[in-house]
Amino acid sequence: MNPTHASKVFSAILGAAILGAALFAHGAQPQVGDVQAAAPARFQAFDIFIDSGTTPLAAYQIEVKDTAGHASIVGIEGGESLAFSQPPYHDPRAIQNEHVIIGDLSTADAAALPTGPTRIARLHVMVQGGEPNWTAILMTAGTVNAARIDATIQVRAAVIETEEGAGK
């Protein structure tokens, strides 16, 4: 290949690359019409359950993430048991994020602590573009003397009861 031909080929490739970059940048900019094409957002709630068997649950720490990336956490609510009825500890950066670590503790007597399957928190999320795929890890669970215990966890779509008692 002679130098003149090589420079022509190089110029052609460079021109094509610049044209491609310009077209890509134009396509990446949000267009006025794109607003209507975006998938509609909806709000959903997901319950997090822990089952500590017959051992009273005094503390827990769980990591939850939507690996599909469709959910954005908008609120975190406490659980059904009086011992864990307040919203759990969490990093504020988890809000507007699909990833959170929640944890809580109770110094109540063993009789006041939950056993068996119990809802310990509810995540309120905004879902857009598809179904969330929740992955949850039990980082730790403990009983009254702060001893580590075995437990299982589960994330389920919440069934919210209205005042009239109808589920929605």
Next chain:
Amino acid sequence: MSDLPTPDPHIPAPLQRELQSAFASLSGCTGVPPETDRSILAMAQMVGIAHHRRRARTTLIRLSTAAAAALLAFSVWLIWPVPTATQPKPLAITTPEDLNRDGLIDMLDALTLARYVDTSQPGPDLNADGLLTRADVDTLALSAVSLERGSL
């Protein structure tokens, strides 16, 4: 092969005649001697065989290199440690927050500190306000649930 060179069917007959006459006038013979023809053919065959062997050797070396690279990549993949995301990452050193000395800062430490507060036992003043209160428990618990401690 005959003693006389075989006429090439792709060369037009007039051109062939002219070439033969020109060659005959220069060397005094009617064509390439048969023994020369045979030796050239033998040399060409030897060169061809050597070239074929070189190509086969190069191909073998390339295939061996590719197989060795694939084997190396597979071995690395096999022995590479896979992170098991089941527990928080243990600390390299013990910190004041790690009250149960298990190498982790988690809600079990916060529960331990909360019991210290409830029973007025001495414990670490994590928010440095000079007092051991529920605020120290909150500080520890918020540290435990920091997103940096996650493994997902």
